[in-house]
Amino acid sequence: MPSLTQYTGQALLYAAFAAAIGTLASWPEHAQLPAGSAQIKLAFNHSGARVEDCRRLTAQELSKLPSNKRKPNDCSRERVPIAIQLMIDGNLLYEAVLQPSGLSSDGQAKTYQKFTVPAGRHVILARLRDSKRAEGFDYESKFEGELSSRQNLAIDFKAEQGGFLFR
Amino acid sequence: MHFLRIPLRTGFDAGERFLALAFPANANPLLNLGALGFFFYWIVTVSGIYVYVFFDTGVTQAFASIEYMTNEQWYAAGLMRSLHRYGSDALVFVMLLHILREFSRDRYRGVRWFSWVTGVPVLLFIYIAGISGYWLVWDSLAQYVAIVSTEWLDHLPFFGQPLARNFLSPETLESRFFTLMIFMHIAVPLIALVGLWLHLQRVSKPRINPPRELAIGTALALLALSAIYPATSQGAADLAKVPGSIGLDWFYLGAYPLLETLPGPVTWSTAVTLLIIMAAIPWLPPMKRQRAAVVDLANCNGCARCMNDCPYSAITMQIRSDGRPFEGEAVVDPDLCVACGICAGACPTSTPFRRLSDLVPGIDLPDRSIAAIRADVEDEGARITGPARIMIFGCINAGVAMACRSDNVGVVSLNCAGQLPPSFIDYVISQKLADGVIIAGCSENSCHNRFGARWTADRLASERDPHLRTRVPRERHMAVWAGRLGASMLRREIYKLSARLAALGPFKPKSPVSGVMAAEEKSDA
The missing domain is CATH 2.60.40 (Immunoglobulin-like)
Structure with a gap:
């Protein structure tokens, strides 16, 4: 069984623990920008x-493409x-x-x-x-x-x- | 790493001794850092669940809902909010101390690498969870955290468009961002919990709950802090303004001023390097390990005491393989064994009185065998002289015994106090190798091998097998849990025991003829 002195010591240490947590939780303050x-x-x-302008495909060119790939314009990718x-x-x-x-x-x-x-x-x-x-x-x-x-x-x-x- | 460990260890030892002035040995906070971490995790979880009930996700709703908790419902949700915040700070605080303490005690290498390495992502997850929590408040601190975090992440080449653009101006911010953050803030701690489960997989009998008095004390301290100095928001976030002076939570955000000012490649390479070093530290350099314990089946009766006492779960019991009529046999996993010798101390065949056969116990350490310990005891016994001769069995991890060696004090080193079979005390006294015995180990509840000191104390008190025989006079032996800083404490105890032994005179065994011995033997049985 701890003595009264030990209980007092524990209380002080718990208080110091809480104070350390509470203090460092929001202090010291930090400023991102200088004042003014x-x-x-x-x-x-x-x-x-686009680096190259799009070119409109001719009907002949389009007919050579599979039907699901028939986009009217041929565009380069590069910007x-x-x-x-x-x-x-x-x-x-x-x-x-x-x-x-x-x-x-x-x-x-x-x-x-x-x-x-x-x-x-x-x-x-x-x-x-x-x-x-x-x-x-x-x-x-x-x-x-x-x-x-x-x-x-x-x-x-x-x-x-x-x-x-x-x- | 030795040059880092020594000052840290000295600091922790001094801290433990200081806290021992106020706390009982089992409730010393520095000896319960891991368990306290778990306890704070649960405080944060419970308070977080309560706060979540009142929390509203949304650009304006988030701040408003937290303001409601803090101002309107300060006595419940406000208190819980503060507890949530301070509990998470306390979690980081004890977690960092836990890491430093385990490092200082060299408890991260060898077989312990697994617990160390699995702890690294847990640390990371706890930080991610904490930092994501700060975003949710959506005050000026949250604004700062969100912007600095996203700007830092944007240095990575993964994102199509800068994440920080979400916080460019009030018009660019969307409420769905808060939904994502709340998901992270809940999911990441759950992942951390899985990590903690993994972290403990190779720890035998892990202590995940602090002693009740310590749990109550720390909970009351956090509760009092929450009531006296409640966590408050720092003004609503306003992306049209740069936050002024903000109160940073240095436990979580200590690195943020650096992230903000140093170039991204520098901070990222530093962070990644630190993380890699931290994960690789168990092999920088690898621990030089003694050979693992070995089982001698001819002497193993399958009693399972070694398995029960092993702090590393390195021993399992398996079906007998030699056909002898015992239930099982001990099997050592060399990958898990640290050669602490606690198993040899638990083995009923580890008795120095054996003379008819070689002293080969059922389980023993090849590099520090029970036979070698007996030989050292006999050598030291032959060396020491005087009216009050003392034999010290000193744990090498406590490391103070050898400094006390003198003409009348013999010292025998053990890998751990738990390596000593109690019969050695009987042997030393009854064979008149010394007049008294001291077992010197790590400071109380701070055993390097976790259970060595505890099992030894239990064995001496006849509360754990193997018992110290009742015929051994209790006034002639003592255990001193002095630790590394306890040289003066050990000398004081040597002085006291010397005085007592001088007063007692030489040991005179009781005659079996008197019948006393017979009665005691009966009670031993």
Whole structure:
């Protein structure tokens, strides 16, 4: 039978155990962003144009194919890379050429980038090229506004919705 | 690895001795880490089931339902939520200590590799389960955990589109994600339970429940913590904002600031390397093992005591193969035997009094045989002198006995205290090889071979076969469960026994003619 001193010792040790659990369960705190900063996240998946244009098969060519494989167009699988450029207040923030995914380079090109910028008023220009052209861009959008501290400005791209989406 | 094990072991030994000041030997928390892990697992399971009743999956519903539990039903669901969280923290805490302690005691190599290796995925599953639980709250901590986790996973080339895109902005988040997470949060702990079952497959008589007083104490401590400092959410998640200062649960999320800042290839290669090292550690380097115990059928009567006492389930009883009229015979699986010698200590034929035939017990260790122990006893007995000669049978894992060897103290090493057949105490005293005997083993309830100290104490107390004969004077022997840090404790006990033996004078066996011996022999029978 433990003595009163031992019971007291046990109580103190249980309290220390609980205190250690309770403390490390939420302390010390961690801050992801420095104070007075905002975050810009650029993330999208997008397929570039085909490297070769689709060719319409002739009736003669179609007749040679098995009936279950008679697609009117013959398209190459390979896609062009996507060129992306992000400028902030006239300065280049990010520029890349995103390769299409897949063994045959026929998948979507993708990117997921995070940038920490000072909170405040900014002009952000996003440009993207997904065609076979060598220079210039097919899409361009501008965001002009105030980024508050800890704000997360997401820049998505959806061609069917007209291009860049600032959210 | 020795250089890592020694300081760790010293630390754990010191910790055990410190906790022994307050806790009874059987309820010392450091000696019950595995059982405590199981206990916390059940606390988390029961509290989780309760919380699940009130939990709602959905982008806005998840946070709202947890807020309801915490604020409206704080006395029940809120308390259960806190218990769920703190119980899972306590589970990780004791699990990590359990791993370190087993490592420090070199209980992960040799035949024990299986328990170690099967424990590695359990550790992983417990972490996955805990981390997935944090997502479900959908507060700013959940947002942080979800984003950092998915960004980290996105470094793998498996995913068609980045998982982290799901958390790009409020518009991209879908409720079905929560359904997936709740499924994970329930399925993964169940897989961990299967892993735990596997983990114990090669452990004989595993202790999966802590002593009642320890269970009550830890449960009350967690309950009190839950009531005084309830777990709360850290503000609803808002993907349009980066979470500010967040209170991280360092038990589960300690690595997250590193995942967030270091390049993905670095963190992934580090994590995979650590995991591989952890799984391969039993062979880095492999344990140099003594040869396994061997059965001598000519001396085995199939009593099964060796099988009952083996802590590693290395012995089974099979049908007699030599035609002798016994029920069975012991068979040793060399892959499971660690050569602790507890089986030889249990064998009724391991008696040093045998002179007419060679001392070959029914089961014995080739590298530390009972005959060799008897030879050492006789050599040490011939060496020691003085009015109070003491023979110490010292377990090599406790490792303190040899330091006490002197002119009047002889030391004989055993692979484990349980290797000593009680008849050796009788032999030493009755043959006047020493005036008294000490068995020095690992600290109480901390036997390197799990049951060696316990079986020895039971045998000496005539509660387990083979018994110590009643004719052996109890005042002339003692067991000292001192452990590695117990040199001073052992010296103190040697001093006390020396004083007692000096007062008692030389041992004088009782004459069989007096009839006392006959009566005692009858009670022995």
